[in-house]
Amino acid sequence: MRLLLISAGRRSRFVVAVLAVLIAGGLSSQAGKLEEVQKSDLAEFLPGDAESVQALQAARAFPSGDVSPAVVVIAREGGLTQQDKDALNGLRDLDGLPLATPQVPEPTFTDDAGLLAIPLKGQNSDLVAEAVDTLREQSFPDGLEHAVTGPAGFSTDLKNVFAGADTRLLAVTGGLVLLLLILIYRSPVFWLVPFFTVILTEGATRGLAALLGEAGLVINGQNAGILSVLVFGAATDYALLLVARYREELTRHERATDAMATALKGAAPAILASGATVIVGLFTLVFAAVDSSASIGPLGAAGVAVALLMSLTLLPATLTIAGRRAFWPFIPRHGDDLDDDYRSWRALGRRIAARPRPLWVGSMIVLVILALGLTGLDTSLTQEQQLRGNPEAVEGQELLGEQFPPGTSAPATVIVPRGGDVDAVKNAVEVQREEEGEPGTQLSVVLADDPFSEEAVQSIPRLRDAVQQAEPRALVGGQTAQSYDLRQAAERDNLVIPPLTLLVVLIVLIGLLRALVAPVLLLLATALSAAAALGAGVVIFDVILGLPAVDPALPLLAFVFLVALGIDYTIFLMARAREEALQQGTRRGVIAALAVTGGVITSAGIVLAGTFSALAVLPLVVLTQLGTVVAFGVLLDTLLVRSVLVPALVHDLGAKVWWPSKLG
Numbered sequence: 001m002r003l004l005l006i007s008a009g010r011r012s013r014f015v016v017a018v019l020a021v022l023i024a025g026g027l028s029s030q031a032g033k034l035e036e037v038q039k040s041d042l043a044e045f046l047p048g049d050a051e052s053v054q055a056l057q058a059a060r061a062f063p064s065g066d067v068s069p070a071v072v073v074i075a076r077e078g079g080l081t082q083q084d085k086d087a088l089n090g091l092r093d094l095d096g097l098p099l100a101t102p103q104v105p106e107p108t109f110t111d112d113a114g115l116l117a118i119p120l121k122g123q124n125s126d127l128v129a130e131a132v133d134t135l136r137e138q139s140f141p142d143g144l145e146h147a148v149t150g151p152a153g154f155s156t157d158l159k160n161v162f163a164g165a166d167t168r169l170l171a172v173t174g175g176l177v178l179l180l181l182i183l184i185y186r187s188p189v190f191w192l193v194p195f196f197t198v199i200l201t202e203g204a205t206r207g208l209a210a211l212l213g214e215a216g217l218v219i220n221g222q223n224a225g226i227l228s229v230l231v232f233g234a235a236t237d238y239a240l241l242l243v244a245r246y247r248e249e250l251t252r253h254e255r256a257t258d259a260m261a262t263a264l265k266g267a268a269p270a271i272l273a274s275g276a277t278v279i280v281g282l283f284t285l286v287f288a289a290v291d292s293s294a295s296i297g298p299l300g301a302a303g304v305a306v307a308l309l310m311s312l313t314l315l316p317a318t319l320t321i322a323g324r325r326a327f328w329p330f331i332p333r334h335g336d337d338l339d340d341d342y343r344s345w346r347a348l349g350r351r352i353a354a355r356p357r358p359l360w361v362g363s364m365i366v367l368v369i370l371a372l373g374l375t376g377l378d379t380s381l382t383q384e385q386q387l388r389g390n391p392e393a394v395e396g397q398e399l400l401g402e403q404f405p406p407g408t409s410a411p412a413t414v415i416v417p418r419g420g421d422v423d424a425v426k427n428a429v430e431v432q433r434e435e436e437g438e439p440g441t442q443l444s445v446v447l448a449d450d451p452f453s454e455e456a457v458q459s460i461p462r463l464r465d466a467v468q469q470a471e472p473r474a475l476v477g478g479q480t481a482q483s484y485d486l487r488q489a490a491e492r493d494n495l496v497i498p499p500l501t502l503l504v505v506l507i508v509l510i511g512l513l514r515a516l517v518a519p520v521l522l523l524l525a526t527a528l529s530a531a532a533a534l535g536a537g538v539v540i541f542d543v544i545l546g547l548p549a550v551d552p553a554l555p556l557l558a559f560v561f562l563v564a565l566g567i568d569y570t571i572f573l574m575a576r577a578r579e580e581a582l583q584q585g586t587r588r589g590v591i592a593a594l595a596v597t598g599g600v601i602t603s604a605g606i607v608l609a610g611t612f613s614a615l616a617v618l619p620l621v622v623l624t625q626l627g628t629v630v631a632f633g634v635l636l637d638t639l640l641v642r643s644v645l646v647p648a649l650v651h652d653l654g655a656k657v658w659w660p661s662k663l664g
Helices: 004-008 012-028 031-037 051-059 082-093 126-137 150-161 165-185 192-214 221-250 256-287 291-311 314-322 339-354 356-376 392-403 422-428 454-470 479-513 517-544 554-584 586-617 621-658
Strands: 067-075 113-121 145-149 412-417 431-437 440-445 475-477
Touching (some): 004 256, 012 291, 012 314, 031 192, 051 440, 051 475, 067 082, 067 392, 082 113, 113 126, 113 150, 126 145, 126 150, 145 150, 150 392, 165 192, 165 221, 165 586, 221 554, 339 621, 356 517, 356 621, 412 479, 454 475, 479 517, 517 621, 554 621, 586 621
Antiparallel strands (some): 067 113, 412 440, 431 440
């Protein structure tokens, strides 16, 4: 604690401010590399022992290498003309395409449609995306329907979602935080101080993330977006909480440095405990089998750690340098009475004290009703449903399915190792193409359904059974198999990680509150709140947004974020309640804590909900769903759980909540 007080020293505050700016500036200089280290290859996010990943690794050793077909489909009602066919055929001779084979196979025609599968080398690379863009820029005869789809088309559309996404997300999130700070402080000047800290924190975090990506951490555009809103929200929350305590202490001290020193002594332990809870909660994600989920753990934890460090060094230093006049026109003077600021929250506290049991029971009933929405949870969102709107790859797949076998766009891959029974496999499944190579024989199998659909994903186990009955050592891979393996890994994570998160957070709460009863009750309330937010989200997605299903990774990510961030505000409340209980007993202490923390915690919750809702600017369904659930859950936790349920429960139980500690 003494180390933290350096930020409030008369001379040392200037040193702290300069050092913090230099360090943050140095990290921010690396932020531009974040997009360069991002990966979008689906296989990068699967466990290394997944069958589709093993098949992909084997496929890369064949002469054709790692193939990502770009499927060009054309159609004309009333029949294709010779000019239409020549236009499609001409694509085979385009220069500069990164081909996986020496020649592009001839196109397939029907009376009304044509299909050309161009085997591009690699998956989800910039070269593949450039090749798809080149194909889409080609001119076709007037009136001819045309589109580029297949694995290369889908991966390019996904990559395009994140092109410039960081800038859009930063602009929306930063603008929202700026607006909320101005509204909260009602000052034309003061918002500059916390906003300066938040912006520097964001830049430093992005630079640190880029360095982690260079060191081998798997990062994609989705994770980078989540990191941005998390850091914006966390840094702003910590700033609001410290500023509120500092403003309170300015009415009790003549010098700003003395007020900040006292504010740090009172608020820093709760901020540190809150940050530590979020960090350890996020770190449980490292045990996820899906690498894209696992990487959010250290990435988010690093971001929150930077936000903590800057909020307890640069922010107090700059606040004391600015002095109390920065609050103009509402300058807190020594001796001012802040009771008017707490009037509405004191009134709520009195109502809770009058009828605590009906209020906490009623709050629990509301949460249980919302959680019933989980009965409709469907985690079958497919790859072609991931993008909002109607991207060209989806349009192309629909057009292809009307004229050709839909599985043509992305065949499954079967790898039969050397010495394996290739003929038995060929008798078991219908093979489109065969290739010999160092690993053995690679067979292409056209699926009966649209390879990006739910029906195709569900057919993978049957295909694997048929193939491996013929040759037990054979591997089944390809885009659809990767989607199936990703879903299986996500379902495992949804069962394994949440209990671990709850256990870790419980241990932190026990250490902070030095009690057993209160941590268990608080954790149960937060877990129920998270379940309620997820249940409400399921209803919102189905009834209001009309989304077909939920992303398989959403339940895990939403639960971990809601528990880690939700317990955050309860920690601020209960840390202050424990402080007040030492002076006036538990029942009066929790009402007093609600009065002085209610306004600032509500403001912090609104800011955090607002930043997560900014994820909706990206046209990716999983981010829309995550932003919606977390924003709703944070508001639910802020306005109901922390404002009514927890104070009513603590007031009803009294000093028993601190057992085995002995408080009044």
